[in-house]
Amino acid sequence: MAILDCAIIGGGPAGLTAGLYTTRGGLANVVMFEKGMPGGQITNSSEIENYPGVTGDISGMDLMMPWPEQCKKFGLVHEMIAITKVTKDGDLFTIHKENGDTSQAHSVIIGTGSSPRRAGFDGEKEFIGKGISTCATCDGFFYKGKEVVVIGGGDTALEEALYLAKICSKVYLVHRRDKFRSAPNTVKRVQETQNIEIILNSKPKEVYGDNMGVTGIKIIDNNDIIRDIKVPGVFTFVGNDVNNQTLIQDDGSFLCDVDEAGSVVVDLSMKTSVDGLYAVGDMRIQSPKQVVSAAGDGAVAALQAIHYVDKKLN
Numbered sequence: 001m002a003i004l005d006c007a008i009i010g011g012g013p014a015g016l017t018a019g020l021y022t023t024r025g026g027l028a029n030v031v032m033f034e035k036g037m038p039g040g041q042i043t044n045s046s047e048i049e050n051y052p053g054v055t056g057d058i059s060g061m062d063l064m065m066p067w068p069e070q071c072k073k074f075g076l077v078h079e080m081i082a083i084t085k086v087t088k089d090g091d092l093f094t095i096h097k098e099n100g101d102t103s104q105a106h107s108v109i110i111g112t113g114s115s116p117r118r119a120g121f122d123g124e125k126e127f128i129g130k131g132i133s134t135c136a137t138c139d140g141f142f143y144k145g146k147e148v149v150v151i152g153g154g155d156t157a158l159e160e161a162l163y164l165a166k167i168c169s170k171v172y173l174v175h176r177r178d179k180f181r182s183a184p185n186t187v188k189r190v191q192e193t194q195n196i197e198i199i200l201n202s203k204p205k206e207v208y209g210d211n212m213g214v215t216g217i218k219i220i221d222n223n224d225i226i227r228d229i230k231v232p233g234v235f236t237f238v239g240n241d242v243n244n245q246t247l248i249q250d251d252g253s254f255l256c257d258v259d260e261a262g263s264v265v266v267d268l269s270m271k272t273s274v275d276g277l278y279a280v281g282d283m284r285i286q287s288p289k290q291v292v293s294a295a296g297d298g299a300v301a302a303l304q305a306i307h308y309v310d311k312k313l314n
Helices: 013-024 060-064 066-073 136-143 155-165 184-192 291-313
Strands: 004-009 030-033 077-079 083-089 092-097 102-110 114-116 147-151 170-174 196-199 202-210 213-221 226-229 233-236 240-242 277-279
Touching (some): 004 013, 013 066, 013 291, 102 291, 147 202, 155 170, 155 184, 155 196, 184 196, 277 291
Parallel strands (some): 004 102, 147 233, 170 196
Antiparallel strands (some): 114 240
C-alpha cells in the first residue's frame, strides 16, 4: 500500500478543512479517517448564527453538509473506520485501525476533538441541543432577554455565566459545593454582577420540557429541598474530556507533549513536539472551541504539512 502524504484523524470542521487545504495545495495521497459521518459536534446544534457569511436559520447539520463534498472534489478520501493508535517509527507514522489493518503516512493532522462531560441529571440526554447547551458563545444569543441556568463551579462556568449575564435578563449559577473552584477575581466579578443569582450546595435533579425544548429545571440542595426554576435554557460546564486516546502508546505515554488536562501542546503553526504531527481544533491547548477557529486550525496545519512533506520528499 502506498504511503500517505498526509493522514487526517477526525472529520470535524478542523479535519475537513485540513483535508481541503492539503489536497487543493498539492498533496496527492490524503486520507481522512472518521468512523462516523463527517461534521463533528456542531452537527448536534439546532441553530447556527455566528459562522461568518452564513445568514438566516441554519442547523449545524446543514452548515456542515457541503464540506465533505467540497473536500472530495479536490481528491480527499474518507475512510470510515476508527483509529485506535498513531505511532511513529523512524520518519514514518503508522495509523492503527480498529480492524487490525495499518497505513503509513509522512505526516499526520489529528483533530479528534473533546467531549463535554455530562452532569448526569434526568432529561440531560433528551434535551441536549434542545435547550441544554455546553457553549454560551454558541447558543447564548438565543436566550437574549430571558432567564437561564448555568451549572458548574470552575473557571469556565463562571466566565460563561458572566458572558450570559450580558445577554440574559437573569442567570442562576448552580454549584454543588459551598465555594467555587475559580480564580478569586472571577468569583468576585460574579458576586458583584446583579443579575447573577448564586445557588450553592445544590445540583440539578431534572430538566424538563416539551417538544419545543426545555421549559424548566429542578434543583435539589444538600437538605433534599427541591427548587423548580422555569427557564428555557440550561448551560452545563462540568469539564471536557480530550479525545486523545489515539496518541497513547503501548507504554502508556503520549506520542507528543500534552498538558495536565490532556490537551495537545502546539505552537501557533499547530506543530506538536513531534515533527510532522499537527493537532487542531478542540483537542489542542487554548482552543476557543468554535467552528470558525477549528477551520482556521485545519488550514494552518495543512499548509505546514504541505511544506513538511515537500521538504521531506524533494
